[in-house]
Amino acid sequence: MCSVNDEGAESFEELKPDEPLELKCRKCLTEDGNVILRKKDVYCKTCFIPMVTHKFRATLGKSKLVNKGERVLVCVSGSQSSVSLLHLVWTGLQQSTYKRLTFDPVIVYIDESILFKYPQNQQNKIQELFEKYGLSYHIVLFASVLYSNNCLIEDTNIDQHNNKLKNIFKNISDLTLKEDMLMKLRKHAITKLAKLLECTRIITAENEHKLSIRLLSNVALGRGSQIGLDIGLAVNDKTNSKKSLITIRPLRDLSAKEISYYALFNKLEDYVHSNFLTATNEDESIQKTTEQFINNLQVEFPSTVSTIFRTGEKISEKTSRTAYCSMCQGIMDIEMPPSSAMEATKYSKYVSLMGLKALELSLNNIDNKESDLKRCNGCYCKNNQNSKEELLKNLCYACRHIIQNLESLDDLPEEILKKNSEKLQFQKMEEQIKDFLL
Numbered sequence: 001m002c003s004v005n006d007e008g009a010e011s012f013e014e015l016k017p018d019e020p021l022e023l024k025c026r027k028c029l030t031e032d033g034n035v036i037l038r039k040k041d042v043y044c045k046t047c048f049i050p051m052v053t054h055k056f057r058a059t060l061g062k063s064k065l066v067n068k069g070e071r072v073l074v075c076v077s078g079s080q081s082s083v084s085l086l087h088l089v090w091t092g093l094q095q096s097t098y099k100r101l102t103f104d105p106v107i108v109y110i111d112e113s114i115l116f117k118y119p120q121n122q123q124n125k126i127q128e129l130f131e132k133y134g135l136s137y138h139i140v141l142f143a144s145v146l147y148s149n150n151c152l153i154e155d156t157n158i159d160q161h162n163n164k165l166k167n168i169f170k171n172i173s174d175l176t177l178k179e180d181m182l183m184k185l186r187k188h189a190i191t192k193l194a195k196l197l198e199c200t201r202i203i204t205a206e207n208e209h210k211l212s213i214r215l216l217s218n219v220a221l222g223r224g225s226q227i228g229l230d231i232g233l234a235v236n237d238k239t240n241s242k243k244s245l246i247t248i249r250p251l252r253d254l255s256a257k258e259i260s261y262y263a264l265f266n267k268l269e270d271y272v273h274s275n276f277l278t279a280t281n282e283d284e285s286i287q288k289t290t291e292q293f294i295n296n297l298q299v300e301f302p303s304t305v306s307t308i309f310r311t312g313e314k315i316s317e318k319t320s321r322t323a324y325c326s327m328c329q330g331i332m333d334i335e336m337p338p339s340s341a342m343e344a345t346k347y348s349k350y351v352s353l354m355g356l357k358a359l360e361l362s363l364n365n366i367d368n369k370e371s372d373l374k375r376c377n378g379c380y381c382k383n384n385q386n387s388k389e390e391l392l393k394n395l396c397y398a399c400r401h402i403i404q405n406l407e408s409l410d411d412l413p414e415e416i417l418k419k420n421s422e423k424l425q426f427q428k429m430e431e432q433i434k435d436f437l438l
């Protein structure tokens with residue numbers, strides 16, 4: 001654990017290697033230990049499981065955001081954390097005392113086998129698992145959720161939708177951006193499912209370790225202002241917390257090791273769950289480099305993850321005027337000085353894309369027809385370029401990087417484009433009436 005000194009700064013607790021390790025459980029003091037956490041805390045199996053359950057319930061209860069009978073979307077990806085989450089929710093519903101969970105869970109599994117190679121019978125296995133728990137569940141295809149409004153019943157254009165999804169990732173060659181885009185599309189799919197299934201709360205299974213990697217990766221990717229949204233409680237509509245869609249992460253206080261032991265003791269089987277970083281080298285993407293950095297530190301200093309996590313929680317965004325990104329819904333910086341990093345990146349991108357000649361032309365403020373023609377090749381026409389630029393205006397720094405790689409906006413889910421055109425209309429209207437406003 002970390003301690004806070006007088007200045008408010010946190011310091012790592014040093015391990016004392018010479019200290020003899022206590023082999024009895026530190027809680028009941030009678031049983032032999034089965035688990036060692038943080039290299040020194042020994043627990044027996046009987047004390048360990050209630051401790052994990054307690055942490056889960058405490059995090060869920062602390063938020064006080066789930067009401068009795070409320071429909072809650074529980075996202076299960078097949079990973080060890082998510083099968084543990086499912087087990088924790090199910091156990092909570094079985095209790096007969098006042099401790100019983102009172103919300104109405106709806107389990108979802110999004111099948112991403114179109115992007116990654118999963119064992120052929122994986123979907124059946126997941127279905128068997130859900131049947132065993134006897135809770136209401138839905139298994140849906142990733143492309144269906146993104147492009148069809150009928151994804152819960154039947155998607156008649158599934159081949160076309162699958163191609164659209166594959167096209168997006170075919171156009172992005174950079175692994176960092178590919179993974180970032182996958183995260184945003186997953187989030188988009190989950191939000192859409194929650195709305196379709198009339199759920200007002202979403203529960204996801206990220207543990208402390210995963211969230212601390214996400215926190216540092218977010219900073220490196222230029223998503224610093226979105227940390228609160230990605231690791232904390234994410235509230236969509238801050239003015240009305242009863243009606244807005246809220247993402248809750250009840251495993252955020254549990255370490256990856258605690259989850260592994262919980263799954264082991266309860267004999268929970270986990271399933272293949274990949275992303276673009278699976279089996280890649282650490283120097284190929286920002287996310288993987290961050291993961292490796294944290295893992296290496298964690299070996300020597302077991303409080304690394306919790307220190308990063310607790311520090312990150314204190315970060316909050318400070319903006320006077322708020323605008324939200326059309327793609328990730330994150331907060332955007334709209335009042336930027338000309339010398340900001342964002343402006344500098346925009347400038348260097350412009351030079352590298354357009355060449356020196358175009359830059360000279362634009363500096364001389366000459367009508368830039370020639371370069372418009374240059375940009376147009378094949379279906380990459382001027383109209384397309386215009387709508388792309390309009391979309392880019394309403395995107396955050398990190399999302400711009402992704403979208404700039406796309407050849408056509410047609411492969412993006414319709415809702416993102418629709419939201420953007422609504423925003424543009426609103427901005428246009430605001431511009432027209434601004435002189436009449438008091």
Ligand SMILES: [Zn+2]
Pocket residue numbers: 025026027028029030031043044045046047048
């Ligand atoms: Zn014990």
Ligand SMILES: [Zn+2]
Pocket residue numbers: 325326327328329330395396397398399400
């Ligand atoms: Zn964004």
